[in-house]
Amino acid sequence: MSAAHRLARRVLSVALAGSRSPWGAAVVAELDQVTGTWAVLRWTAGGLRVAWRERRGVRLTTAAALVAAVALATFTVRPIPSGAMAPTLGIGDHALVDRLTFRLTGIDRGDVIVLRAPTGTGDWFTTVDRVIGVGGDTISCTGGRVHRNGTPLEEPYTHGTTTDCSPVTVPAGTFYVLGDNRDSARDSRHYGPQPAANVDGRVIL
Template sequence: MSAPHRLARRVLSVALAGSRSPWGAAVVAELNHVTGTWAVLRWTAGGLRVAWRERRGVRLTVAAALVPAVALATFTVRPIPSGAMAPTLGIGDHTLVDRLTFRLTGIDRGDVVVLRAPSDSDGWFTTVDRVIGLAGDTISCTGGRVHRNGTPLDEPYTHGTTTDCSPVTVPAGMLYVLGDNREVARDSRHYGPQPATNVGGRVIL
């Protein structure tokens, strides 16, 4: 289940708790069949309208007032700072970034994240990379392909670019990340696994 689906299920479950409408229960039950981030948002909005009709009053008014504030605190639109994720994401492309819910749902392999990483000048820079390995995973490269725990990864997003890396086992609390543009990206091949706490957001659109 994707991050937008998990967030939508939490919101709808709370909003429709105790609902007497059969359609209200169907909103949650059918959520898994909805595909696409915007479709999930529209489906969630429909479920909140059901809750609105059934629960007019002070509590719902307060909740409705909080929704925009929560959305602003949770999501942001930001430009891609470099070509590390090209051609998946180009320099200057604007993406929707989840800054909060990933801390509740966790980070998965394959997630594209906004990361604070160490630079060559003893400073830090912000990058966008793909999570390849979680704590305990062993990452290696053979024949230009990335292997995780001995299994070669299917990486169509690299468009056939070869990858060279040194074997490493990801320590506890750390992530191994790579840019899709392996020829130019500075990632865990250069600065090693990074603390999961350095992740500032997860790209969801």
């Protein structure tokens, strides 16, 4: 048996390891008939193609597992950590959070986001808040209502509670967030606009 035959056998046995279909073995069995290095290489290349086709089921399973893993990493269900968004989202409610696609599509005004925010004592806490202003917006409060760039916002989700805040211009690359529960939420009124790097996800449901 030539060196080409030995190499071909080794390559194909690796390609066919664990295969349960007979076709790869059928191609290997014919190798004894093939003479000439070039012909052996050609026959082996065809055997690899057969091995690839045989593993279609395995490939589909692998692809499905990859898609599932990415989906699981992207979309997570997490409990609401505080009453800052009550009554829209109460403590212990479960929210579906998208942790990936917002990084591609960006975050806009009105999005509800999961945010890591400083407590003010050197620690961090995770909060869920609504984006009120993006970079360049001016936020102010008059008569208990939030104004963005001088226009009062319609905010049915606050259910009539009043909002007090200090006027601020949101720096580029940061978000000004408020909890829907304006009476108790700790939000940008306390810790200021937060950089996009502190955003962990966007609440979808």
